[in-house]
Amino acid sequence: MKRIALLGATGSIGRQALEIINASGELELCALAAGTTDLSRLAAERGVKHFQSGGDLVPLLEASQPDLVLNAVVGFAGCGATIWALEQGVTLALANKESLVAAGELALAAKERGGGLLLPVDSEHSAIFQCLERGTAEQVASIVLTASGGPFRGHSRAELERVTPEQALAHPTWQMGPKITIDSATLANKGLEVIEAHFLFGLPYERIEVIVHPSSIVHSLVRFRDGAALAHLGYPDMRVPISFALSYPERAATPLEPLDLASGLTLEFQALDEETFPLVSLARQAGQAGGSAPCVYSAANEVAVAAFLAGQLPFLSIIEVVERTLERADASPVSDLESLVEADTAARRIATGQLGKTSSLS
Ligand SMILES: NC(=O)c1ccc[n+]([C@@H]2O[C@H](COP(=O)([O-])OP(=O)(O)OC[C@H]3O[C@@H](n4cnc5c(N)ncnc54)[C@H](OP(=O)(O)O)[C@@H]3O)[C@@H](O)[C@H]2O)c1
Structure with a gap:
């Protein structure tokens, strides 16, 4: 069982992550965090002992000892958790892009010391991560x-x-x-x-x-x-990159619709x-x-x-x-x-x- 600390559990990413964790026999929630929402009911339903709303996320992470932190907090508030996971060498599934933007240099130094994995959850970065898996x-x-x-x-x-x-x-x-x-x-x-x-x-x-x-x-x-370009295709559904990060490197099955290539799909691109x-x-x-x-x-x-x-x-x-x-x-x-x-x-x-x-x- 992989023990997951889900930070930002009540948000858009957090709720989709709960759906994936629920459906998996390999993932177990060990901590929940939100900003202001009371999590006592959700924690009781899921049998999660460690949870909090607001405040410093580091003591929660230390007490719950996760194997993977899914940081789906919005904004700079997620910084401490990102640095903690990277420093400890705990796998970090990162949706909270603002923390890597703000603390990029510190985060890379912490990752170097911790030696753990940093898995992007943002769909674009998850796509690139996957396209890069076989290249140097x-x-x-x-x-x-x-x-x-x-x-x-x-x-x-x-x-x-x-x-x-x-x-x-x-x-x-x-x-x-x-x-x-x-x-x-x-x-x-x-x-x-x-x-x-x-x-x-x-x-x-x-x-x-x-x-x-x-x-x-x-x-x-x-x-x-x-001259080759590798692309990652799929319907816009964040459950795919969330599931990829949570189950990495297994690429667990999801019940999501495969791309229907015969449905008249057109791929249009324009300059910004x-x-x-x-x-x-x-x-x-x-x-x-x-x-x-x-x-x-x-x-x-x-x-x-x-x-x-x-x-x-x-x-x-x-x-x-x-x-x-x-x-x-x-x-x-x-x-x-x-x-x-x-x-x-x-x-x-x-x-x-x-x-x-x-x-x-x-
Ligand atoms: N949604 C997407 O499809 C998507 C895609 C790619 C990347 N992302 C990134 O993922 C992150 C979350 O996005 P979202 O769309 O899920 O946002 P959201 O729906 O607004 O949810 C934000 C979550 O963060 C929690 N939160 C806020 N302040 C907090 C704090 N101080 N400590 C702990 N938790 C706190 C919120 O709790 P409360 O409910 O209690 O306020 C909520 O659970 C963002 O960085 C976003 O850029 C999102």
Whole structure:
């Protein structure tokens, strides 16, 4: 039996993970965590002794001694758990991309010391991880992250001015939590994924491409030096990458529908409109600056998304808040978790100060 600590158990990823754990005879829950939701009923139903809502996740992980941590917390709050699992050499199935973006350099150093596995749960990164399983680093020319383009693909900047949270929450292909759904609409999600891919696969930013693929059937591709490109295909369903990570390396069976190739599937790709959606290039710049800059990008985005969802910030101002916070925050080296938390706090303060000052305010 593999003992699983499920962090973010009440969220979109968390609920789908529970479904997979329930159906498996090989996986056993040993810990549950959420942000504010009371987990006592869920824990009692599943016979889980270790659970908590909010607070430091490390004591929970230490007490429950998991074989695998599925980090499906949203935002920077997942950082401590990511570092703990990597440092301890406990397999980390990572959905919480913000922690690897913010703490990338610390996380890689912790992984090196701990010697454990880091398995991506993000569908694009899971796809790339699988395409890379039979290749060596020097054979890879580049990786290509696919992006659905979100609900506003093809819109002009002017059309995005009056977008409401309700419109932005209506994602065309994926059912996800509110923060990542807004990130998909602004393309900040793809920006975070570019940085995540840099840390996961050790490629420089110029070898990480982004392409718009509206139907989300091709989850990502790897281009090799001989001209071949390997792709990972399937319906957009997060239970596939979650199951892959939880059962790795066994690739457990799932009851999910196989791809119906004769159903008239067409695979369409388009270049990303970087002018209308500049958060991908801003992420590349933050990634290239290194140090605390990716943490600043992610923190400013979290603040701006929360304000947009609360009806306090226009949609386009999310971009402006991230851009201005990156300009104003010091991109300092990150030596430990404490200095990362300081960088995150400072970036949130700057971003909050920008909320009332953006030019797109209506
Ligand atoms: N959803 C997807 O399809 C998808 C795909 C790829 C990657 N991801 C990534 O996976 C992560 C989770 O996304 P999601 O869509 O599942 O989000 P979600 O539905 O909003 O769920 C977030 C989860 O995090 C918990 N949480 C919040 N703050 C916490 C804290 N301080 N300590 C412990 N738990 C906390 C929430 O608990 P409460 O319910 O109590 O607030 C909830 O269980 C994000 O990083 C996202 O980018 C998601």
